[in-house]
Amino acid sequence: MHDALTLSAVSLLIVQFIVIIGLSRLLGRGMRWIGQPLVIAEVLAGILLGPSLLGWIAPGAMETLFPSSSLPVLKMLSQVGLILFMFLIGLELDPKLLKGRGHASVVISHTSIVVPFALGAGAAYWFYPRLSEPSVPFSSFVLFMGVAMSITAFPVLARILTERRLMQSKVGALAITCAAVDDVTAWCLLAFVVSIVRATGPNQAAITTLIALGYIAFMLGVVRPFLARLGARVASREGLNQNVVALTLLLLLASALATEIIGIHALFGAFLFGSIIPKEGGLAEALAEKLEDVAVVLLLPLFFAFSGLRTQVGLLNTPENWAMCGLIILLACLGKFGGSAVAARLTGSRWREAGAIGILMNTRGLMELIVLNLGLDLGVISPTLFTMMVVMALVTTFLTSPLLRVIYPPEELALERAVPVAPVADAPAPFRLLMCVSHGQTGTGMVTLGRALTGGTQSPSELYALHLIPPSDRASFLLRHSPDSQGTPHGDDKQGPMANLLSRASESGLDVRPLSFMSAEPGLDICRTAEAKQADLIVLGWHKPLFGKTVLGGTVHEVMREASSDVAVLVDRGLETVRRVLVPFNGSRHDRAALGLARRLRTCAGVEVTVLHVTSPALPHGRPTSLTLVQELFPESSGGVHFKVVAHASPEDAVLAEASSGGYDLVVVGVGAEWGLEGHLFGLHRERIVSDSRLSLLVVRQPRPAEEPAHAAQREEAPAPLRQASGTPS
16 A cells, blocks of 8 residues: 555655645745745745654654655755756846946945954854864854855845835945845855865865866856857847757856866856846846746745755754854844945945845845855755754845835835926916826726826826836846836836827827836835825726726725825726716715816816716605705806706616616716725625626725814715705706
8 A cells, every 4th residue: 555655756756846836835925915025935935844844743744745865856956946046146147237336335245245254254263163063174164154144135135125116216226236246246255165165175275266267267258258249149130049048058057067067066157157148138138038937936946945854943952052043143134234234324325224225235035045055065064053044044034124114114215206396487287197007908098088187288287107017026027127217117118018008198199107116015106106296186997807806995995095196996998088977976075076077077178977966766855955066066067067866776776777878988986885886905895886887987086184084084985865855957
């Protein structure tokens, strides 16, 4: 029976892939929800599958899933993944980042290496007799501890900067430059340390160093010009084909093999080869697009799992061990954060900016894990010290996002980006419209609505189209799609979701200014952008999702709750013109906001407006007070505005019946329980006016005045008592 259940080597490897990738992605969703980078989830997944948890609670399951005989295969595949990953890191390090940044980045980056290196090397004197094997040379231990404390995770840092919209800020530009310099310097130091550890004596170490320097010179002087010509050929002809990819991979593997033979590890050859590939011409970008998913999604999680199998939290079984682990974390933060922050302050940054740079430079993540595995493979660090350093890498990476939010909140970024607008004497204030585009299908209806609300070019107006890019898990994507200082995309946006909108706007003669950036908080970022642009109205696009999500849920709910300006959701069902508009009206502030938009449509585009008031059949007849409100908003109207009163037990059915029989182009309706429209974050709601109407709708919500208590707003949003009788249409 046991033999029948025994998996073959291939079957076992497939099962390991499924478990590792599945758990990493599952934990990744949770980490993304609390604002943490994916690398935290991947490291935790590896630890959970190792002896720290699975081996502790179910040792038999761990032995079945990861038997000792399968670990060599897992290690070799993880090394292949690391070679590809280090190649991608080299592709991401654009030399342009290192130019024109002034002396500040050089001072900060080198301080962020020297200070933690000195602290790590100094602490090694105390850790050596307690955490090292006697066979390990003291010099190797000291050098390795110094380098391990000096690493900054360039990919994780780039992802955090872009998600926080800091990439083009003063803090972000300085931090990414420092991280690039830091990475190059730290990896050169690590290569030197590895050559010393592998050498049998000083003479061999010196020879290894000289050969390595000669190899670097060969790569820069011979291979780089060849790659430049290859990149130019790829850009000018058929593009990146399989032959070019095969040649690149062969050169990559040859470079990794060369550095392995030299004695400084295959990873350095992969990193060096990626860094010398020219970033112009599209070769580097095309290679990253081809390789990053396979490397990062398929192979790299194996490295985390293998690292987790080597991490034994159970080794920290005494208060003394935990105290030493805490000391390592303290020294790591003190060296990286303290050194970077003080250097940034001394080079002219404010303390808040210097603190943010220090926090960012203290990010370690995956790069630290690579260094630690090298140390464990070389026998320089013990399993106990390896576990302590893994905990340190997790803690420092985990702390980055929350501490950055405290020290450098979004308000600071808004102050930095604020551009004062000089008022024009006697000029009317323009109507500012922010159109939020999530997919290509919303473009046509948005432009139609925007033209109607602004009267084309007849009235002063400013139109903005905002597209938020979901966060990516790879820094190469982030750096290629980072916005400029004004938040506009780098020229390729016409290939993205705003293509329809920009094309239709151009045809209609509308001047629409595109805005695009990466966002992990779309609701809040829409509100911040609207506030920065002083938008009078935010229009959100909506399309029917896969799983029955409500119109007023999720991001829409968040924007409606937080925005300080009016918010409208466009449910586009082929809106191509706006000539006749229906406005259900019962007097709430949201209904008044809807009526205000109808008035603007009437003024700017000359549309015909019908105001529908629904009353209960059981109530006595009389003059509707809602008519007075309509007349206040349309005092000059004569033939273009109609007021219609109907008696119906269901206001929703009354609106649907009128919409289907009146020949309207658009229904403008305020949020309210009487119309079956209420803001909600979760849950399934019928929203029959939206689901059953064949017309396009504009669902409007007016923000609550700052001085108004929440309970007052709740009373106002409740259906108004319908004491009026039905009247006759005007």
